[in-house]
Amino acid sequence: MHDWQEQQMQSLLSAKTAPILFNSLSGVVKQLGFDFCAYDMRLPWPVAQPKVVSLNNYPSSWRQRYNQELYEKVDPTVHHGRHSSLPMIWSDQNIASNRSFWEDARSHGLHAGWAQSRHDAKGICGLLNLSRSDDHVSRKELREISHRLSWLVDVAHEGLSSLLIEKHMPEADTQLTTREIEVLRWTADGKTSSEVSEIMHISDRTVNFHISNTLKKLNATNKTAAAIKAAMLGIL
Secondary structure, three states, X not given: XXXXXXXXXXXXXXXOOHHHHHHHHHHHHHHOOOOEEEEEEEOOOOOOOOOEEEEEOXXXXXXXXXXXXXXXXXXXXXXXXXXXXXXXEOOHHHHHHOHHHHHHHHHOOOOEEEEEEEEOOOOOEEEEEXXXXXXXXXXXXXXXXXXXXXXXXXXXXXXHHHHHHHHHOXXXXXXXXXXXXXXXXXXXXXXXXXXXXXXXXXXXXXXXXXXXXXXXXXXXXXXXXXXXXXXXXXXX
């Protein structure tokens, strides 16, 4: 088990781009008995409509159908992944909850599957979804590969999120100074610049200077947005 993990980790985390890493991930998934895999990274920002970045090797017809029908809004694996880090197996119970979606997936070659998500300190949710054309994933099979699957979720999220964030939300890796963080914390608590200056024993001008810096670093339009974004990214 440990030798297998070490081998796969070297292959996956040595990738320099997300497509290369995903291609390696697809190969590991096939070793574990699945035909298709998908990795969806849901960013915490914008709050009203969080951005989702997707990589998958699904049949092109299913990708087109999924996007056309806005299936992300009704996909049970997506809903489960956003609210739980426990694995989800495609079962009769899940299928019954949205039969038309599952029947459409089956018609495109996705008959059985497994999904699990990871939620990190930056507020980013990564969902790994595995599927295949066979009709069944047995309990015996899951017992044999469950540890490898859960481990793969961790490695996939660690590797892919770090590569994708650089392009899609670089401010997630922003480094704020101690003073900038303190100013944003008080701002998040509803304090005005004048109140923050009194609490921190600095001038209003200095408070506004720190706020201006955080707006640039966090790519935020105002101090409220900066405080919210910093909190969601785990900076505060």
